[in-house]
Amino acid sequence: MNTRELLLDARKIWRSRIGKSLVLTVLCGLLAVQAVVFVPLLMQSRHQQVAGVIREEASRIDALLQTGPPRVAADQVRHRPLLLGIVIRAEGGDVAAEAGFVDFDFEELAGPGTRIEHQDGVSDVAFDVQRSDGTWRVYLRCHTRPAMNAADPHLFMLCLLGLLAALCSVALTVFALRRKVMLPLEHQAQHDPLTGLPNRTQFDVRLREIIDDCANQGTRAALLFIDLDRFKDFNDNFGHPQGDALLTELAQRLKAAVAADCVAARLGGDEFAVILTFVLKTSDAQEQAQRILETLSQPYRYNQFRFQLSASIGVVMLPAHGADLAEAQRNADIAMYVAKRGGRAQVTMFDAAMSEAVSRRKQLEDWLRVAIDENELSVHYQPKLQMDGHTVDGAEALLRWKRPDGSQVSPGEFIPVAEESGLIVPLGRWVLMRVLAQIATWKSQGFESPRISVNVSANQFLDENFLRSFLEILDGSSTPASHLDLEITESALMTTPDHAVSVLTTLRARGITVSLDDFGTGYSSLGYLKRFPVNSIKIDHSFVVDLVEDRDSARLVKAVIGMTHSLGLLFVAEGVENKRQLALLRDWECDLYQGHLTSPAIDPDAFRAFCMARSRD
Template sequence: EWLTISRIQDVEGGSIKFAGIFSDISERKKAEERIRNLAYFDVLTGLPNRRLFNDRLSMAINSAKRHHQHLAILFLDLDLFKRINDTLGHSVGDRVLEEMSNRLKICMRDADTVSRMGGDEFTILMSEVQEVEDAVRLARRIIESIREPFLIEDRELFITTSIGISVFPEDGDSPEVLVKNADIAMYRAKDLGRNSYQLYTPQMNAKSFERLAMENEMRKAIERGEFILNYQVKMNLDTGGIAGAEALVRWKHPDLGLVPPADFIPLAEDTGLIIPLGEWVLRAACQQNKAWQDRGLPPIRMAVNISPHQFNQADLVGRVRGILAETGLEPSFLELEVTESVLMEHMDIAAFMLNELRSLGVVTSIDDFGTGYSSLAYLKRIPIDALKIDASFMHEITTDEGDAEIVSAIIGLAHNLRLKVVAEGVETEEQIAFLRSHGCDEIQGYLVSRPVSAENFEQLFEQDLLFQPPGVRSRPAKRKK
């Protein structure tokens, strides 16, 4: 309550009496508390927000300076969280963030502060750290905790996190620098494969600048038309003729020359640039295939890799339909390849998406088969047309009994499910003989042809790929030991 006392005077100025008024200010106090919460706490999770975290970090730094102590910052980001929002909706994404905050609080010490910085980014302040290993142990606990499945609306979601760690005073002496360096270390963890942690090192700053520069260059490259497609042939093992082609993107930078895909594809995935780049690849590949057909060349299937980000776009089917209509390519001459890991993340959604694509008449296949889950059960649930056996199984297929048995089993399994089998990474005649004897349908690899330009690919239509004249067939490069 709020008490207001007023003195009542007579006409000559003398006091007669006092009047007191009691006011109920409960609602006012509640409103002030709500304003305070909005200013300092995250609405969704109830955790401290960026502003409160920075205030506490500033105080912790001042205390650590006075007492010559260490403190640590952990910067966390959920790996590929955007897929959940894009495919399952923001309500499910919000539930994941709420559960994430609960798990973080369980992992931490009472004296630590965890905050939500925004989106799917969280920070943790560890004060009075005795050694760096304290922060490392916390990072490991968090990774193990997040790895456990999230049960959201009767769905099991498998999520991972990447963590960067910076330490005061070695890695900075201000809130801005410590958080920035922990952020840089987190991105390094993502670059190295996600689901891990990294301690900040000064060398990461240089890599961060390189990454930013590469991202800027990539954005310009899409506008300037610096990306090109090469095509690798798929050979029919029965006839020796061309069964199809796979479109492979290359970056022809005006100053750096040919940039390897390993240097720009992961960055494109992380920054979201894979969406416009992937759409360009799909359109260019369809245009090229239609151009070959218009020139009277035998019609073949054109295979295009679909990235995880693309596959999880709600309008992927509409985009594919639009590109097919725009280019005039019949759907049956387009093959979309997706990896096992993409399919297994949300199997029900993947099955629905693949059914929609197949309803267009598009061919679908699993790329790099054998490197992921390879569950017999999911193969029956996922509507696909072909399996591509990963190249890693080809290296010792004729000398390693284990690899030979795995490949033989995959071919048998696929054929029992009425799926076509393509073997990647074929580099020797002995590998071809093994694959043919076990009924493999198609092969792809340097023995048949390296990825080549559209002009050079056209020449392959006129050749028997099994019996090319000397000097035409590309020999495999020697492997580094």
Template sequence: MATDNAKSLPTGHYVTNDPLHQLFDAIDSISVQGYDEQRQVTYWNKGSEILYGYTKQEAMGKRLESLIIPEPMQEPVIKAHSDWVTLGIEIPAAELTLSHKDGSEVAVFSSHVMLTNQYNAKQMYCIDIDLSDVHKAQAEATLNASMLQTIFEAIPDLFFVLDHHGTITDYHASNKNDLYISPEQFVGKKMVDVLPDKVAQMFKLNIEKALTYNEMVNFEYELSMPDGTSYYEARMRLLPKKNQIMMIIRDITDHHRSAELIRHQAHFDSLTALPNRFLSLDRLSQMLGSVKSKHEKAAVFFLDLDNFKKVNDSLGHEVGDKLLIEAACRLKNVLEQGDTIGRLGGDEFIILISNLNDESNAKAITERLLNAFRKPFRLEGRELILTLSIGIAMSPKDGTSASELLRNSDTAMYQAKALGRNTSSFFTPQMNTAMQRRFEIEEQMRGALAKSEFEVYYQPQIDVQTNTLIGAEALLRWHNNKLGAITPDEFIPIAEQTGLIIPIGEFVMKQALLFLKRWQATNKQKYTMAVNLSPSQFRDPELLDMIIHSLNENNINHECLELEITEGVLMNSQDSIPDALKRIGELGIKLSMDDFGTGYSSLSYLRQYSFDVLKIDRSFISVITDNKANCNLVKAAIAMSHSLEIEVVAEGVETKEQLDLLNALDCDIAQGFYLSKPLPAEQMIAFSLE
């Protein structure tokens, strides 16, 4: 290196100290630079490259001020260097902010030494130590101290420092009103001496625990404060090096009250304040344990409000809620102290009564319950009649477990519904026959798709005015090897309740569109296909993507598909329903309202959503020729639909007279047994009106 430097300086007066440079070269954590009398770089080690960004080749021969000295400092630095060279005034070591090659600031502690070589030429060496980490640490320490102070001031917790005897030596309170007593009354005194006896004993035990186990100790306690009872959580831990205990006290009154509210909400119905399903079943289990030990009888009454859904849908949920509250009050007034009445959900209630002698006691209670609902409800200026259907299961005769009694009383309630409502029914083993049938259907249904037991039939739809075939409705049929033929009215509700309707509905959609592709190609006609969608299917987020994929896969025009939905879909409270209906319209798929006339808000839905088709329920069509009033109802529905530019389909056409009248009423489309029963695919392909 000495030889290289000598060659770079023509005067030959600068001979470097190789051993010294070898030492500096071996240390890259410190920046060392050498300068001649004209402040030109004669030495630049690896540490300088790292600290300032200039390579040795870039720095050699450059002047000090043009490399790392900021412009405001250049003149003083030149003067200081000159004074040292000419006057012997040393440059003192100092913290400086110099410049990096990229223009950023570099904080260093810079010290200097001046050497004279054998040619009496002076060389200055600068030794710079990077202070960026030190400054960063100092800044973080300052910030942390400031943050800690801010935290202490901001948080409402109380802080106490105790010595190992439990004496309070220091404290912090952002609000002194939070203190139990004034600081003058507790500083310098033992914590256990300034608190009520019960609380003081808790502190004593936990302070001993913190001293013994050297771990975080926490516990809760309550104090009587000027504004009432407050609840607190104390956390304490020993600081071994100082032999002190740090204690943090937090007011958890709001949390405690919220927890109490949550516990209440978890056990009581928010609308009626009655025990909810969870608490009711828990009390039922407790009651059964008690009557078993006493060899007593108990009864479970399962109550359902008759036709509540109709009232709720037609008059609104606000009126429905008021009805439920009033119904709960009437039920409570009938019962005696100690009896339990709970709300299971919706319009279903449960009553638990123990210490009964026989069924006659339960029957008497049932009569009182039914009588309580024979008086009209007066709400919002209306008089409403709301009756009860009651199912009763007795223990131990009808079951000894909560689940068994609940199930059997529910079964008995459905029997009361079947008897005409506004009555009661005791459970009998024969009622389980119907339930057993349901279980068998559900069990067989789970494997029906895999066994190819389902088949899609197609009922032709006819243009009433031209008497031409325009399309069909896809209808599902099921034949099971064990149960035989099962009607849709029997298995569809079960599929809906179990969630099996989703895969079954997908099967129907794919089969119907596959058939439609073949049907259109065979007869060279642009037929339409109507497919029913249940409420559960419509809640499936993948439904529309599946439909679009099937349409595209079969190369079917979107307007050839008609999706039939009932009011049950529209009554769903999900926010996604309007968006899904809008997307159906944007895709060009037809939307049909099925079973029109059987709901309670159909007209409002027709106004709210863009329906293309309205299907008048068969119950209206079957009586259309009976009298003028029935005919006028259908006529009005057709006229209203046409005014909204909606096509009308008449379901259940069974006679020529009905078809002729529908033609006269300007009905658009008809289907029914008079035209054709539902047909399997091959017969549908060959079907003709001729």
């Protein structure tokens, strides 16, 4: 339910139930106001009535005393409703007559017109009566709280009912408003609008509660972080609407795959999370996570197409590896990251060693950012030779990193970090500019370098600004494009084949050659090679290493060399370590090779010397 629908629903509610409730509330409120205002007025009126009656009785007693003895006057007022008692005293102080309950403190009522209010709800009043034979003082005891007449109880009941009705009406209005408007808004604030699952805010609340329960009750639970593999590629190929439909179906599968007392949530994008409650053993959590993975990996259907996505799941046990919210989520994220690095489509249980590995990776990423700015990186060059083992035909530019403390960081360690962090794009631009500058430097030194191969990663090649940035760097350099060769992997080309053909065609038109790198580790289809304007194929070193001992590798390499030549392409072998490997490659008419047999990657001055020494021989 979106905001517009909620507002429309609120308008309907206002016109119906809530509107009627508010009208009732106003009417009952008016009755309540009447009760608040009228009751004090009623009480004031009763008090005024009492005062008037007392005045009447005083006048009556005065008249009786004027014409008769005190006893007669006392008997006449004995049964008056407001009077409790009467005492008549002569001028000398003797009691002449009395009636009713009389227990006066004559000293307090010394003067005429005095009145004393008692806590028991009565008043004592004193006044004088002048007669021909002297002055008589009359003392009266009367009710302070007036009695109600027959209509008064109904009036009070009506006022009370009006007040209660007003309160009930307000309560019903608030309840209806909360049920129809506030509860949907609260649900929307706590749930993902696309899938209906709890969002990160609600999930964090539940996770804190479950961690506290585990600590207080001695129970165990498990936290699962789930990330879809290559979901971005799916979105790019089929569009975001279909991606949303897939996420909705995935959420339904996830909700059905967990027990009712467990929690499944969408944290954002293609990231989901699950809390498994009351887990007895670590193996139980792993088994449940594996079942969830299998459920999510079942094929999805879209029109006539079937798709199969996978997910990477990181699992952390609570409270052993998650004593609080931050630690639990951090460790689950680490386990998920390890699952992705391990090949995706798998479940990985967290252990303490993973935290150290991820900390090392984060440290390398921080160091690498500094290294780019502080010129800690350098480019070395490994020669490519013809099969005579003497003639240098080119070189591959390879990145090296020497820390300020003198330690070397292996490319196998920092290149994956650069790929995952996105640093590979600026790093690739840096290498290209350094190679172009080095070629120009060699030329100024009288050395005409051979063609230099620069590696382009899949992330670089797929970057939307790759071609523009590459050509800008090339145009800003004095080095001819014919001195460059680009080494690109199969996976980079096959992700977006049409785009790859367009980019490679543009580069070839500028005089740049293209080599298909690490052939044999990806699609390995020579049929696809006809589509791409490449100049050479470079077989992966893993095939060359087993060339002598493994007959299957030998047959494969020999066959690929023949098919490569049939397509008019050059064949390059990397990782040549011994003469037996070189002899076989030479027999099979391999075109070029590189490896430690001839030279490792060496610095620019050593490479220049290497090439010039062979040119003199």
